Amino acid sequence: MTRTRIACLGGIYNNYLALESALNDIRRRGVDGVYCLGDLGAFGPHPDRVFPWIAEHGVQCVQGNYDDSIGNELDNCQCGYTDPRDNHFAQISYDYTLANTSEPNRRFLRQLPREIRLELGPLRVLLCHGSPRKTNEFLWESTTPTHFLSHLAEAHQADVIAATHTGIKWQRELARGKWFVNVGVLGRPENDGTTHVWYTLLEHSTANRLQVQFVPVHYSYQRLAREMRQERLPEEFIQTIETGWWTTCLEILPSKERRRGKY
Numbered sequence: 001m002t003r004t005r006i007a008c009l010g011g012i013y014n015n016y017l018a019l020e021s022a023l024n025d026i027r028r029r030g031v032d033g034v035y036c037l038g039d040l041g042a043f044g045p046h047p048d049r050v051f052p053w054i055a056e057h058g059v060q061c062v063q064g065n066y067d068d069s070i071g072n073e074l075d076n077c078q079c080g081y082t083d084p085r086d087n088h089f090a091q092i093s094y095d096y097t098l099a100n101t102s103e104p105n106r107r108f109l110r111q112l113p114r115e116i117r118l119e120l121g122p123l124r125v126l127l128c129h130g131s132p133r134k135t136n137e138f139l140w141e142s143t144t145p146t147h148f149l150s151h152l153a154e155a156h157q158a159d160v161i162a163a164t165h166t167g168i169k170w171q172r173e174l175a176r177g178k179w180f181v182n183v184g185v186l187g188r189p190e191n192d193g194t195t196h197v198w199y200t201l202l203e204h205s206t207a208n209r210l211q212v213q214f215v216p217v218h219y220s221y222q223r224l225a226r227e228m229r230q231e232r233l234p235e236e237f238i239q240t241i242e243t244g245w246w247t248t249c250l251e252i253l254p255s256k257e258r259r260r261g262k263y
Contacts, residue, residue, distance in 0.1 A: 003032040003120050005203040008127065010037055010164030011064065013187020014044030014097065015197070016053060021219040022186055022199045023057045031201070035116060037164040038064020038129035040109065041097040042077065043187050044224060044241075045231040051105050063112035064129040064165070065136040069094065070101050071110030080136035080165075083251030090249070092234055117158075121204030126158035130165040139163060139182065141170035142256035149180040160210055162202065167191075167249070168257060169198050171212045179210050186217065189244040191253075191261040195221045 007026045012019050026034055036059050041047045047070075054061065061067075065078040077094040081087050101109075114135065116127040130137035132152055139149075153161055153174060160179045168191065169184030184190060184198035201213040221241050228238045236247040245262040246253075253261070 001032070003118060003204075005031050005201060006033045006035060006118070006120060006125075007031045008035050008037060008162050008181075008183040008200045008202060009059070010169075010183045010185035010199070011039035011042065011066075011167065011187045012036065012050055013039060013042040013185065014047050014050060015187040015219075015224060016044075016046065016049035017221075017224050018186045018197050018217055018219040019050060019053050022197075022215075022217045023053060023059075025215065025217065026199070027057070029201070033118070034059045035127055036061040037127055037162065037183060038062045038112075038135075039066040039164070039185075039187070040064075041070055041101060042066050042093050043233075043237055045227045045233060047097050047101045048105055051108065060116060061112050062116055062127055062129055063109065063114055063135070066094070066097070067109040067112055068135065070098055071106050071108075071112075073098065073106070078136055080130075080138060081249070081252055086249055086251050089234060089236065093237070096231070096233065120160065120202060120210070122208070123159040123204055123210060124157065125160040125162065125202070126156055127162050129163060131163055132156040132158070132161060136165065138166050138252060139180070140166060140254050140257060141168070141172070141182070143254045146172060146174060150174045150178065153178045153180070160202065162200070167246075169200065169214050177209070179212070181212055184214065188240055188246075191246040191257075192244055193262065194244045195242070
């Protein structure tokens with residue numbers, strides 16, 4: 001199959017309402033494939049509501065750290081946090097998601113691949129979660145050197161590396177026509193004071209270049225917040241959904257990314 005345009009979804013984080021809106025938007029635009037780069041669960045309510053949408057739309061998924069942990073019923077999410085407060089909230093999220101993910105869906109998560117390779121026109125694309133070398137690696141725009149990204153692309157024989165995990169979208173063109181793209185996440189806003197979330201379109205242009213389009217997704221965040229309260233998830237999580245500002249997972253942010261936020 002010759003692909004020229006694909007849609008990439010970052011962490012869904014149980015946000016089945018944003019997933020529904022994104023998939024409907026993608027269907028209207030038309031693509032040659034839809035890919036989720038991992039972390040179907042976490043943060044939000046009702047984990048099992050994500051999976052029917054994934055199946056109905058034929059979304060191919062990479063295994064994120066959350067998917068590996070839920071699928072194999074590990075003790076924690078392997079999120080990669082080091083701060084006690086970050087880990088405290090991560091554990092609450094993980095325990096809820098593990099307890100509310102059915103065994104058939106755990107089995108699905110268990111068998112997901114760590115990476116997907118495909119061709120977009122002549123471009124070799126590598127889809128992964130954190131990075132090609134480590135599932136839970138955080139690659140931030142402000143602190144990740146271009147020469148390191150170029151090394152990853154060369155070492156892993158890719159023209160385009162697409163990843164997620166950080167929760168904040170960004171892109172960078174590298175030497176010799178290569179690219180790194182963080183596709184953002186669907187599960188929660190990206191600490192910018194807005195309630196919408198994001199997915200990414202990757203397209204091979206007629207000029208033999210990669211075109212990257214970050215697409216905002218508007219969904220019923222008020223309904224999601226109500227359901228989170230009904231499930232007794234932390235008010236800190238709900239505040240992020242309602243305001244667009246992160247109140248947890250802040251300590252992992254580099255200083256430049258953190259200064260963009262409210263806290």
